[in-house]
């Protein structure tokens with residue numbers, strides 16, 4: 001498979017002129033004369049949303065001790081499963097500690113990402129990708145073919161499909177193996193978490209993995225984000241409020257904060273515990289898929305890496321019949337192939353649960 005083999009048809013490709021206008025925000029931020037942001041980066045915050053940033057949330061963000069989930073006694077495991085269920089239900093977010101992914105590996109992964117964004121414009125052009133679902137694609141903002149306001153963010157996205165299509169950019173040299181090893185480690189952690197989450201729902205441990213055909217396959221989207229220092233951070237946005245596609249997204253960063261979670265009408269700053277993995281529950285799990293955003297700052301470049309973990313592209317995802325029956329409720333969403341949802345998510349406006357709303361079954365229809 002070629003490095004940029006598209007997952008969708010030629011027909012949905014934007015015209016090439018839509019890309020030639022794209023400016024990388026890193027280059028813009030490096031310009032010594034930049035004291036204010038260009039008008040097309042001014043992000044108007046939704047007045048309906050409570051803009052209060054809670055420095056001291058009433059409750060701490062849940063922390064899951066992975067070692068107790070994977071290797072603990074039956075009692076320890078069952079306690080962690082309860083904590084996991086509560087975290088998914090109340091927050092849709094938790095921090096994972098003692099996950100076994102070496103700190104040095106995470107540092108190398110981030111070093112490679114920094115190296116990628118430091119490539120020349122000419123070198124990066126090879127990976128520019130034209131289609132939102134190209135397997136390797138770098139760019140700026142979210143989807144410059146329709147973003148009216150640009151986000152203060154450059155990105156590299158790599159879609160890998162286990163077990164066969166596992167290709168990363170070959171630049172900077174030597175990092176594709178590091179990135180792949182990291183993705184494989186994260187996949188292992190995610191599988192254990194999904195087993196725990198299945199059990200927290202009163203289902204057998206392998207339920208989600210089996211229902212999603214994830215026993216030997218699965219997709220990961222490697223989303224590296226670079227947020228350069230911004231002269232007017234309050235006017236710009238790194239990534240607007242959104243939920244992710246997939247089941248669980250695992251985020252790490254270069255020690256600089258910026259991720260915020262929406263909770264009870266407030267934004268909560270995520271202060272990551274040292275060497276923790278930050279985990280969002282996403283749309284295909286919809287335990288409570290979490291709405292989050294990335295804000296920018298004036299001083300330091302922030303790098304984050306989000307690994308989206310989803311089922312294989314051809315998996316059909318819909319409400320679990322067992323859970324619908326158990327809760328004596330009605331399905332709230334239509335069934336949809338993951339590939340189609342991924343296309344919808346990447347070509348829709350990135351805002352709140354806009355993509356999930358497109359597959360929600362309205363009460364009038366039932």
Ligand SMILES: O=C(O)CCC(=O)C(=O)O
Nearest residue numbers: 223225244259294304306
């Ligand atoms: O930069 C972050 O912390 C969040 C990134 C994110 O939400 C995403 O890539 O979907």
Ligand SMILES: [Fe+2]
Nearest residue numbers: 242243244306
């Ligand atoms: Fe996200």
